[in-house]
Amino acid sequence: MxxxxxxxxxxxxxxxxxxxxxxxxxxxxxxxxxxxxxxxxxxxxxxxxxxxxxxxxxxxxxxxxxxxxxxxxxxxxxxxxxxxxxxxxxxxxxxxxxxxxxxxxxxxxxxxxxxxxxxxxxxxxxxxxxxxxxxxxxxxxxxxxxxxxxxxxxxxxxxxxxxxxxxxxxxxxxxxxxxxxPLLLESKDIPDLKELPSFEERKDFVFIGNFLHEPNWNAVQYLKETIWPLIIKQLPEAVLNVYGAYPSQKVLQLNNVKEGFLIQGRAENANKVVQKARVVLASLRFGAGIKGKLLEAMQCGTPSVTTSIGAESMCGNLDWNGFVEDDPLFFADKAVQLYQDKNLWFQAQKNGVELIKERYLRTLxxxxxxxxxxxxxxxxxxxxxxxxxxxxxxxxxxxxxxxxxxxxxxxxx
Structure with missing residues (x-):
């Protein structure tokens, strides 16, 4: 030895x-x-x-x-x-x-x-x-x-x-x-919800993910072509900020101010960006592992709507911090509900804290x-x-x- x-x-x-x-x-x-x-x-x-x-x-x-x-x-x-x-x-x-x-x-x-x-x-x-x-x-x-x-x-x-x-x-x-x-968090990463921006202080939807990773690029295309039009039909003033390292020309071309679909490139501080948003969208259609972006959303007290691929292996038998939907119509509806309903949003936020404590603390x-x-x-x-x-x-x-x-x-x- x-x-x-x-x-x-x-x-x-x-x-x-x-x-x-x-x-x-x-x-x-x-x-x-x-x-x-x-x-x-x-x-x-x-x-x-x-x-x-x-x-x-x-x-x-x-x-x-x-x-x-x-x-x-x-x-x-x-x-x-x-x-x-x-x-x-x-x-x-x-x-x-x-x-x-x-x-x-x-x-x-x-x-x-x-x-x-x-x-x-x-x-x-x-x-x-x-x-x-x-x-x-x-x-x-x-x-x-x-x-x-x-x-x-x-x-x-x-x-x-x-x-x-x-x-x-x-x-x-x-x-x-x-x-x-799994991905691990420290005790200091458990968010104190009272210290984070409140429901009223937050606005917009956010997507975040490294664009060298094919599932992220595909998820943004899916948002742009299918899900976002369904959301703005219900919330015409809505804005989606898309952040991610290494955006290619084809990613940048999706930027459309009129539709509120904004490609923002690399986030200087991912936590700040996610904390300011009201809802995270993670419309992943393929992939593997567990998703750092969704764990980060929980840390920021930001509820999320994702797919079964996005949430795979992340919550065990606990409730998700938002919704898990594979059908684009349901995905868009739940995103709008979460964006508008303060009680629903607050419950989702609390679910996220519970998930961190039960499943992702390093001490476990x-x-x-x-x-x-x-x-x-x-x-x-x-x-x-x-x-x-x-x-x-x-x-x-x-x-x-x-x-x-x-x-x-x-x-x-």
Whole structure:
């Protein structure tokens, strides 16, 4: 067993907590491990971005690495981490075999963010105008890659209970390889409703979401073409402010002042923007994971109307902080009701606070997570013996990925 307490995170991108829920999630994981006494190095092959967080301010060492390059082998061997966390399965595919070869005793953890194969299969079904069924996943190439990655790792962190069920029953993955850890909030994030802007002080609808994420772009198109016309028929003066990082030209072209459909681009402060609004609209038609934007709405005391995809795995058996509707007519009606009915709005707001307290507080998860990591570290050899499929895949994929990578490295010379 590796006794040092050094965590290496290999990031798909550098964390941007103000651009996406994934960036916020990564900072939460960093904080959880630091609390357990881990020294952290964050490595990524990604380009620097204008909005990435300054990792040095969080006592995290930043390291740029190269794809398909043996310089990583020397780097990881020298670092000798006790845990390696892969940010999404594509990163595990690239670097997992190198970690297994150079640091065989390091605990390998995958942070799935959300199940990519689920998002992809739903998106395909949507585009092909058919109903998504779970067996669609079994023919997805990305599912084969993602499931192989989950099996090769010692533990995969999951943010959605629905996705854990899917992996357990559809893909027959052993529960000991999966760990439920949703997006987390601190006690200070529980909103004091008396201190937030009141119903009367708020106005307008708001949508917020990173436009590099296809489900968000599709949701805005759906709002523009189908739902918003139904809302302004009932509320002619209504305004919808659409915020999101990285809006493309096609997003900007949807701006229409006459219709009250305003594309605002990146929000300087997402919390302020959502707190000023009366209702959040999240008309997601495909996607996976749980939605940071809807958790943020609860924090801001802003009720929301979303779809069953939007609310998936978010409220357990508790009431939603607003309404969940898949039919565009009902969606628009509920949005108008919530906008106009103060009592309904206030009840929705209270539901959001309850959801945060019961399902998203860090204190509900941190001790159990710490125990899980310690237990795995102490029994890693036995844990791996029980995951024969993972060892098998490690053996075969390691060889194929390794030689493909070495071939690319030679070619690049």
């Amino acid at each position: 590796n006794q040092n307490r050094h965590l290496l995170i290999i990031g798909f991108v550098w964390p941007e907590p103000n651009s996406s829920a994934a960036g916020g999630r990564m900072m939460q994981l960093i904080s959880l491990f630091q609390e357990q006494g881990y020294e952290i190095t964050f490595a990524s092959p990604a380009q620097d971005s204008d909005f990435m967080v300054d990792l040095s301010q969080f006592d995290v060492t930043k390291q740029t690495i190269n794809l398909n390059c043996s310089s990583f082998d020397e780097f990881v061997k020298e670092l000798n981490p006790s845990i390696v966390l892969f940010d999404r399965f594509m990163i595990e595919e690239q670097f997992g075999w190198r970690v297994a070869e150079n640091c065989p005793n390091a605990l390998r953890i995958l942070d799935t963010e959300d199940l990519h194969c689920l998002r992809t299969a739903r998106q395909k079904a949507f585009k092909e105008k058919r109903v998504f069924q779970t067996q669609n996943l079994l023919v997805e190439e990305v599912a084969k890659r993602e499931i192989a990655s989950i099996l090769r790792c010692d533990l995969s962190l999951m943010i959605s209970e629905y996705e854990i069920e899917l992996l357990t029953y559809t893909f027959k993955i052993d529960g000991s390889l999966l760990y439920y850890l 998860f941190e001790d159990d997570f710490k125990n899980k990591i310690e237990e795995l570290n102490a029994n890693l050899a036995e844990h791996r013996l029980n995951n024969f499929m993972g060892e098998l895949l490690q053996h075969h994929s390691l060889k194929s990925t390794k030689y493909m990578s070495k071939w690319i490295e030679e070619k690049n010379k």
